[in-house]
Amino acid sequence: MLQDQAPNSTDHKPSVCVLGAGIVGVSCALELLRQGYRVTLLDRSEEVIETSYGNAGVLATSSVLPMNNARLWKTLLPMLAGKSPSLHYQTGYLLRNCSWMIRFMTHANEASDSYRITALNALVRKVFNCISSG
Ligand SMILES: Cc1cc2nc3c(=O)[nH]c(=O)nc-3n(C[C@H](O)[C@H](O)[C@H](O)COP(=O)(O)OP(=O)(O)OC[C@H]3O[C@@H](n4cnc5c(N)ncnc54)[C@H](O)[C@@H]3O)c2cc1C
Secondary structure: OEEEEOOOOOOOOOEEEEEOOOHHHHHHHHHHHHOOOEEEEEOOOOOOOOHHHHOOOOOOHHHHOOOOOOOHHHHHHHHHOOOOOOOOOOHHHHHHOHHHHHHHHHOOOHHHHHHHHHHHHHHHHHHHHHHHOO
C-alpha cells in the first residue's frame, strides 16, 4: 500500500482511495495528488506486478483501433462457432459474463469507433510530442 499526502493539499478536498496500482491506477493517483487530494493507492498484490509489468513499452498509433470495432459483427458468428483461431472461450464463462459481453458489443459501431480512435490517437500523439520535446 502506498500512502501519500500532496504537499499543497487542503482540508477541503476529500481523501481518495485508488484500487489497483498498475499504470492506470498509478497515473490516476499521481494526478489526484497533483490536484491536492490525499491519496491512498491499494493493490491486492505487489505494486506494478501484473499487466503493467509485462508491458513491452511500445507506443503505436496502429493500436488505437479498439477490439470491439464495427467490423467485429462480421466475424463474431464464426468466432463463436469456434471457426476462428482468434477466440477461445468457455460457454459457461461467457454466459456468466453475458452482461459484460453485451456492453462490449454495444460499442462495436462506427460512431463509437470514431470517438474512441480520435481520443486514443490524441493521447498517443501527446506522448510522442512529450518524448520529442524531451
Ligand atoms: C505482454 C504484454 C505486453 C504489452 N505491451 C504493451 C505495449 O507495448 N504498449 C502498450 O501500450 N500496452 C502494452 N500492453 C498493454 C498494457 O500493459 C496494459 O493495457 C496496461 O498495463 C493495463 O494497465 P492497468 O493499470 O489497467 O492494469 P494492471 O497493470 O493489470 O493493473 C491492475 C492492478 O489492479 C490490481 N487489482 C485487481 N483487482 C484488484 C482488487 N480487487 N483490489 C485491489 N487491486 C486489484 C492488480 O493486482 C493490478 O496490480 C501489454 C500487455 C501485455 C500483457
